[in-house]
Amino acid sequence: MIRYGYDAFLDITGLVEEQTFTIDENKVVYKCLSKIFETSQNVDLTSILSAAQQLNLSEFIEKKDALNHIKHLMHYDVHVDNIRQHAQKIRKLQLARDLQNELRSIYTELSEVDGDETVTEIVSIPETQIQNACLKYIREDNSTTKLIGKDLDEYISHLKANExxxxxxxxxxxxxxxxxxxxxxxxxxxxxxxxxxxxxxxxxxxxxxxxxxxxxxxxxxxxxxxxxxxxxxxxxxxxxxxxxxxxxxxxxxxxxxxxxxxxxxxxxxxxxxxxxxxxxxxxxxxxxxxxxxxxxxxxxxxxxxxxxxxxxxxxxxxxxxxxxxxxxxxxxxxxxxxxxxxxxxxxxxxxxxxxxxxxxxxxxxxxxxxxxxxxxxxxxxxxxxxxxxxxxxxxxxxxxxxxxxxxxxxxxxxxxxxxxxxxxxxxxxxxxxxxxxxxxxxxxxxxxxxxxDGFADQEDPDQDVSDSPDREVDDGT
Missing domain, CATH: 3.40.50.300 (P-loop containing nucleotide triphosphate hydrolases)
Structure with a gap:
């Protein structure tokens, strides 16, 4: 994003967030870049420092180690076509961390079970948390726009084969x-x-x-x-x-x-x-x-x-x-x-x-x-x-x-x-x-x-069955 600006930011929007990063310097830089792209499409060191000041992060980002980290990022060699691939990789690492956190939460919640719960309630503790965490990421697989005609030939072939x-x-x-x-x-x-x-x-x-x-x-x-x-x-x-x-x-x-x-x-x-x-x-x-x-x-x-x-x-x-x-x-x-x-x-x-x-x-x-x-x-x-x-x-x-x-x-x-x-x-x-x-x-x-006229079976219709299991049903005689 630092090298390629707003276009790169748009390419990973919805895929990367602040919590995707584990290094504090990267979290701060991402927040600054998000602030910059609200009004501009280009990035330089001055605009990063200005955004940090607006976000009350100047004290952190003006440290020598943080400045050196930013300068390193500005010269990091990555091709624009590979940006989303790198973003997907760190997003998967975030999934692994999130699942680890869910497992810790599940362990804590299961430790509080007192035996008065039903089996279904106990089983739903890990099931619901893991499912919700996984579905959040599964839905992202279909979050990228594409031409509506893409894969249309395969769809027509499927229709022809299953007429x-x-x-x-x-x-x-x-x-x-x-x-x-x-x-x-x-x-x-x-x-x-x-x-x-x-x-x-x-x-x-x-x-x-x-x-x-x-x-x-x-x-x-x-x-x-x-x-x-x-x-x-x-x-x-x-x-x-x-x-x-x-x-x-x-x-x-x-x-x-x-x-x-x-x-x-x-x-x-x-x-x-x-x-x-x-x-x-x-x-x-x-x-x-x-x-x-x-x-x-x-x-x-x-x-x-x-x-x-x-x-x-x-x-x-x-x-x-x-x-x-x-x-x-x-x-x-x-x-x-x-x-x-x-x-x-x-x-x-x-x-x-x-x-x-x-x-x-x-x-x-x-x-x-x-x-x-x-x-x-x-x-x-x-x-x-x-x-x-x-x-x-x-x-x-x-x-x-x-x-x-x-x-x-x-x-x-x-x-x-x-x-x-x-x-x-x-x-x-x-x-x-x-x-x-x-x-x-x-x-x-x-x-x-x-x-x-006598051309069809004249058997008498039977009485209706109530949806209530307690209702007596006529035997049809």
């Missing part, structure tokens, strides 16, 4: 995938809002099964349902036996039903579908759990990119009393959660499907303002859709019948065409925890007509 693939991971519901832009994309949070007890957890389980059945790892972070609740639903979904008949052991009376349940269980055990209850945990702790899952069960490909996976968060809400206080409204706390979740997905290059509770307007209105929470929930999500039950008035007015009992309305889609205010009609068979994508209104009307 059958979608931009994201398919949910198993093709019309929904198309509406949001080709499935769940990396670094993005797709949001679905729903009223309580309309089947959002059934939707979450169906998406998870569709994806895990293709061998792609799925993690569901569940705030309400137990593992046993998920077992009952998955077994019902795959075996065709009602949830209540499974949970009450009624299936045990017939060999065929037993075989169906055992076969479904084998399918579930082979799925890379992971579950954890996050009820009562802080949001930072939940993200720590997701991070460990990525490293342990997903991993990186040969290019250093996270392998395909999906994280499902069911659902965004305040988890602990510490999440809110008198100075922080609930909608603000939820806004912070979606911000952290979005940043997490960007940093780890993974997709997330998150659910959120609709306010009472969500019963009748179908726009983004029905969401319970901050506008930030909408700003940072890649798509926002509403999942709702068809009401009696809708059923009476529309020529679709009651068998098509759910609607999924893509409201906002950053990458996809959306549905122009139209709905994706769906059929939820509650007692089997199954969800079927019927299609547009025209598709639903056609299927209804076929069923009325």
């Amino acid at each position: 059958e693939t979608e931009p994201g991971i398919s949910s198993g519901f093709p019309i929904y995938d198309k509406a949001i832009g080709g499935g769940f994309r990396r670094g993005a949070v797709d949001l679905i809002g729903a009223r309580a007890k309309c089947g959002k957890s059934t939707l979450a389980d169906n998406v998870a099964v569709n994806i895990a059945n293709r061998g792609t790892p799925v993690l569901i972070l569940d705030t309400e349902m137990s593992q046993e609740d998920h077992w009952n639903r998955l077994l019902a979904n795959l075996s065709g036996i009602a949830i209540n008949d499974i949970s009450s052991s009624k299936f045990n009376k017939e060999k065929q039903l037993i075989d169906n349940v055992e076969e479904a269980a084998e399918t579930v055990k082979k799925m890379p579908y992971h579950y954890i209850s996050v009820a009562g945990r802080s949001f930072d702790e939940i993200l720590g759990i997701a991070r460990r899952w990525l490293f342990k069960h997903v991993g990186y490909n040969e290019e250093g990119r996270m392998n395909d996976c999906l994280i499902i968060y069911d659902y965004l809400k305040l988890m602990t009393s510490e999440s809110i206080n008198n100075n922080l409204a609930e909608f603000q706390a939820l806004g912070f959660q979606i911000t952290q979740l979005h940043n997490f997905c960007v940093e780890h290059d993974v997709p997330c499907l998150a659910f959120v509770q609709l306010n009472r307007d969500g019963i009748t209105r179908e726009s983004e303002d029905v969401i319970s929470g901050s506008d930030r929930l909408i700003w940072l999500c890649t798509s926002f859709s509403i999942f709702k039950a068809r009401g009696q008035e809708e059923i009476a007015e529309e020529n679709i019948g009651s068998r098509v009992n759910r609607r999924l309305i893509p409201v906002v889609a950053r990458h996809g065409p959306g549905m122009d205010g139209n709905s994706i009609f769906m059929r939820m068979t509650g007692e089997l925890a199954r969800l079927e994508e019927i299609g547009t209104k025209r598709d639903a009307e056609r299927i209804h007509k076929e069923e009325k």
Whole structure:
């Protein structure tokens, strides 16, 4: 910077800072140069001494050793094209020092553990500090501007070699995938809002099964349902036996039903579908759990990119009393959660499907303002859709019948065409925890007509499954 001036300073801005240097003379010189470049583009000894005076550093820099050090730097032989390379090298040395300091801090904090903490809380002490320190430097690898056309040929070659693939991971519901832009994309949070007890957890389980059945790892972070609740639903979904008949052991009376349940269980055990209850945990702790899952069960490909996976968060809400206080409204706390979740997905290059509770307007209105929470929930999500039950008035007015009992309305889609205010009609068979994508209104009307005319299966629809694990479910008889 002393030899080449402001251009060299611009080349390393954001890469080098005062703490990057370990020698005090270099720290002082860097501060002086930063001061000089506020008003000038050239450097000489006089301007360094003047800047030192403005910064109240004259007493230090006018010492004989300091002056000799500056003169040595002014004659140091370095080519302008190598400046950033040298800066990167000392930045890496700073990373090593920072990690050493983090380890000392971790040692101190772990020494204060008294045994009342959970295992997750203890593990998160080293994990969070090391991860945050590393991610700070990892993000810098992508901080240099470049021509937008750089590497474009390689990208086109990739597209040509993978012409059958979608931009994201398919949910198993093709019309929904198309509406949001080709499935769940990396670094993005797709949001679905729903009223309580309309089947959002059934939707979450169906998406998870569709994806895990293709061998792609799925993690569901569940705030309400137990593992046993998920077992009952998955077994019902795959075996065709009602949830209540499974949970009450009624299936045990017939060999065929037993075989169906055992076969479904084998399918579930082979799925890379992971579950954890996050009820009562802080949001930072939940993200720590997701991070460990990525490293342990997903991993990186040969290019250093996270392998395909999906994280499902069911659902965004305040988890602990510490999440809110008198100075922080609930909608603000939820806004912070979606911000952290979005940043997490960007940093780890993974997709997330998150659910959120609709306010009472969500019963009748179908726009983004029905969401319970901050506008930030909408700003940072890649798509926002509403999942709702068809009401009696809708059923009476529309020529679709009651068998098509759910609607999924893509409201906002950053990458996809959306549905122009139209709905994706769906059929939820509650007692089997199954969800079927019927299609547009025209598709639903056609299927209804076929069923009325006797061309389709006339099996009665089953009762809905509540998202509440404590609710009694009708056996469908």
